[in-house]
Amino acid sequence: MAKVSINLATGSLQKEDIIVGIDLGTTNSLVAFINPDKDPQVINDTGKGLLVPSIIHFGKSGEITVGNEAKQYLITDPSSTIFSVKRLLGRSYHDIENYKDFFSYKVIDDNTESLVKIAVGDKFYSPVELSSLILKELKERAEHALKTPVSRAVITVPAYFNDSQRQATRDAGKLAGLDVLRIVNEPTSASLAYGIGLKPDETKTIAVYDLGGGTFDVSILQIQNGIFEVLATNGNTFLGGDDFDKAIVDYWIEQNQLNRNEVAADKELSQGLRLKAEEAKKALTTQNLFNDMLESIPCAITKIKFEELIAAKVQETITCCQNALKDAKLSTSDIDEVIMVGGSTRTPFVKNSVASFFNKPVHDQINPDQVVALGAAIQADILAGNRSDILLLDVTPLSLGIETMGGLMDIIIPRNAKVPTKAGRQYTTSVDGQVNMKISVYQGERDLIKENRKLAEFDLKGIPAMPAGLPKVDINFLLNADGILTVQAIELRSGVKQEVEVKPTYGLSDDEVERMLIDSITHAKDDVSQRMLIEARTEGEQMVYTAERFIEKNSQFLSDKEIVETQDLITALKDTLLTGSKDDILAKVDALNNFTRPFAERVMDEAINKAMKGKSL
Template structure:
C-alpha cells in the first residue's frame, strides 16, 4: 500500500500528486490546476471544448446517471429524470425549498419533515449529496483523462452563505465521488485569490465580489488582513441569474411575434429553440448593437438599448442586494478597494456599468468570469500542496471532530482542515417524550459510523425539563482554541441547563494513525455512505411509525374504517421494510404511509384550527 506523507501540524498531505480546484456550481461546474511549468492557474478543457460542465444529471431507463452536456439535452425532452440545480438542495429540508418547488421539473419528496430533501427518479431516491457526487465524479474522471494522472484530492468552493450542514454535504459528496476534500473554501475568497488578492500577507484590503451566475446572484464583502479572509457580509438572490436575462428576451419576442403561451408549453422544441436564441442574442449584444435571426419563419430582432431596458429591473435587484450587503458590513462604497466580477452574466456591459457606477470605481474583470472561482480554488490547492510558501496558512485540524447521533452515526461539527481557532454550534433535540437527559459522545475521525472513529470524551446533559419529543432545543458547541484544546458545551436553550467538558489529548495520534484513518475513510467511502443512508432511512421510518401510532390512538374518530385498515397495512409494510437492507424500499414505504395519512392529518389540523377559532372573530 502506498504511503502518504502527512504533516500533523497542518494536516495537509505532502506528496507530488496533483491537487485540483473545483467550482461546483448551480448551473456549471469545472476543474482547475496550477500548470506545473508556467505556474499559472488554468481551467482544464479538452481540445477545442469548453471548460464548463453543465451541473445536470440525467438518469436513463436503467437508472444509470450521465452528467454534463450529454445530460443537458434531456432537460426539455425528459424533465422528470433530468436533475438540475442540485446545489440549491444541498443541506436543505423540504420545508426550506417548498416555496420554490414548482421550479423543479423533477420529483422533490414532499414529506414536510426536517430531514434532508430527497429526489425521486423512478423507484430510486437520491439525496442532493448523491446527485452532487455524480457531478464531482464526472469532473474527477475528466481531469484524470486530461492530466493522464490519478486525481484523488481537491479543494471545493461553496457560496459564502453556505451553513455548516451545506458545507458538510459538499464534503460528503466529494468523499462519495472518491475525492479527499482537503478544504472547502468560499467562492468569493477563491475569486479574490485568482486575482492575486491576499497573496501578499502584509496587504490589507476590503473587497466586493459581485457574482452573477446562471441561476443565482451573490454579493460578498470581504476583508483581507495578514492573509486571512474574513466575510463581513453577504447578500443575494438564489433565484436570479443569467437564465432570467434570457427569459426576459424570450418574453419580449413572444409578445412581439405573437407566439401563443399555451402552444409553447406543448411545443417543447420551440420553447428550447427560443431560449437558445435568446442566450445567443445576450452574448452577441455584448460586442454588437443589434441582433437579428430567424426562427420558424419569424424574424427575431433585438437592439442593445432594448435589451438593456428589458434587463434593467433585474440589474436593479442585484444593486439593491449590494446596498444591503454594504449596510450589513457597516461600510460606505468608498471603503471598498477592489470590485471583483464573477459569473458569465457579468460580461453584459449594462451589468458592468451598473456595478461600476454603484461602487464608484472600475470593476476587475480581466480573469474569465466563468473560470475565476475554479482558478482561485487551484491557487488554494497549490498552497496546500506546499508549492506556494508566500501565503500564510493558519494551523488546521488534522481530523474531523463530531458527536454521535441516532443510529450510531457520526455528525461532524468541525471538519478536518478547519482553521484553528474555530467555533461551531449545532442544535439537536430529544427522540422520546419526557426525555430528561442526553449523552454527548465526542469522536474524532473520518468515517460515517462512530464505531470506526476514535472516542475522545463523553458526558451527560441532565435536568432537561420533561417535554414532548422534538421540543427541547439542545445546542452543542465545539470550540478549539489556538492551542488546539477542544471545549465541548451542551445547553438546553429553553431551560438554560448547561454542561461542558475540556478535551486535551486531541492530537494524541501518530502520523501513521492519522494516515491510516484518512486512507480508510476514502477506501470505505461508498460503503459508509450506503450505511449512513440506510441508518437515516430506518431512523426516519421508526419516527414516522411512532408519530402515526400516537395520532391513531388520539384521533380514532377522525378516520373511516377503510382509512384505518389502509394505514395499518402501510405501517406493517414499513415495519417489514425496516428489517431489510434496502434504503429505497424504506423510502418508498415511508412515502406510501405519508400519502395515506395526509388526508386525515389535514382533517385533524382543520378541526384544531376550528376549535381554536371558536367564538373568535377575525
C-alpha cells in the same frame, strides 16, 4: 502543479500528489490546477469544453449521464434529469417548498425537517449522492487530461452556505473519491485569482458581485493579514442570466404575436427560442443589433431594447448590493475593489451599472466563468505548501464530531479547519419526556462512529421533560491553539449545562492519522450506503411512531376504513424496516405520509373551527 509535500498531521515533508480546485456550480462546474508555469489553469479534457453543465440524467436501463451529454434530456426526459442540485444541498423540504415548482423532477415532501430526497423512478437519491456524480465527472476529466490520479481537492461554496450545506459538499467530495482538503468561500476564491489577499500585510475591503445563470449573490469581504472575513452577503437564489434570456423570449413572442400557451406546450419551439435568446444576449455584448430567424419566426432585438428589458432585474442586484453594504455598516466609498464573477457579468449594462453604483472600475479581466475555479487552484497550491510567501495556519488533522441516532458520526469541526476554531450545532430529543442526553465525542472521517476514535463521553442531565423535538440543545466545540478541545452542551430553555475537555491528538501517530484518512476514501461508497440505510430506518421508525400516536389521539376524526388502511401501511413499513433496502423503506414512508397528510389537515381544520367558534373577525 500543486503537489502535497507535507504530512497531514505534522506538516513534515512526505509525498507528492496533485491537488485540484473545483467550482461546483448551480449551472456549470469547473476544475482547475496549477500548471508547470505556476499559473492557474482550467482543465479542458479532450476538447469537451471548460464548463461542465451541472446536469445528471438517469436512463431507463440505469445508465448515468453527466454534463453536456445530459442537457438534451431536460426537454425529452425532464422527470429523470436533475439540474440545480446545489440548491438542495443541506436543505430540508421546508427550506425549498416555496420554489418546488422550479424543479421538473420529484422532490420528496416527507413533512419533516429531515434533508430532502429526490425520487427518480423507484429509486431515491440525496443531493450529496447527486453532487458526487458531478464531482466524479470532474475528477475523471482531470485525471484524463493530467494523465495522473487525482484524489485531493479544494471545493468552493457560496459565502452564505451554512454548516450543513458545507458538510454536505464535503460528503459529496468524499463519495466521489476525493479528499476535500478545504471548503473555500467563492468570493474568497475569486479574490485570490486576482491576487488580492495574497500579501500578508495587505488590508482591503472588497465587494464580489456574482451573477450566474440562475443565481445572484454579493459578498462584502474584509482582508487583513491574509485572513478573509465575510462581513455581509445578500442575493437572490432565483435571479440570473436565465431571466435575461426569458425577457428576450417574451419580447419575441409579443413582437410576433405568438400564443404563449402554444409556445409553452411545444417544448422544441420553447427550447429553440430560449437558445436563440441566449445567442442574442451573447452577441449584444459586442454588437448593437441581433437579427436572425428561428424556422419562420423573426428574432431581432437591439442592444438598447435588450438593456431596457433587463433594467429591472439589474436594479434588483444593485438593491442587494445596497443591503449588503447596510448590513456591513459600510458605504460604497469604503470598498477598495469590486470583482465580477459569473458569465452573466459579461453583459456591458450589468458591468456599467455595478461600476456606477460603486463609483469605481470593476475587475473583469479574468474570465468570469473561470475566476472561482482558478482561485480554488491557487488555494490548493497554498495548502500544498508551494507558496513560500504565504503563511499556513495550523489545521486539525482529523474531523471532530458526535454520535447521532443509529450510530452515525455528525461532524462539527471538519478536518483541515484552521486552529484555533470553534463551531456548534443544535440538536433535540428523539423520545417524549427524555431528561438525559448522552454526548459521545469522536474523531475520524468515517460515517459510522464504530470506525472512528472515541475521545470522550458525558451526560447532559436535567433536561425538562417535553415532547420529542421540543428541547433545544446547543453542542459547541472549541479547539484552542494548543489542540485542547472543549465540548460544551447546554439546553437553551432551562440553561442546564455540561462540558468536558480532551486532547484529540494525544496518542495518535502520523501513520494512524494517514491510515484513517486513506480508509475514509477507500470505504466512502460503503459508508455512505450504510449511512443512508440507517437514516432511512431512523426516518421510518419516527414515521411509525408519529402515525401510531396520531391515530391514538385523533381516531374520532377518522373513519374505520381510514384507520385500518393506515394501520396496514404502518405494518408494511414496520416489516420493511427489518430487511428492506433504503429505497424500499423510503417508498413505504412516502406512501404512509401521502395517505395520512389529508387526515392531519382535517384535524387542523377541526381545531381551527373549534377555536374560532362564536368569534367574529
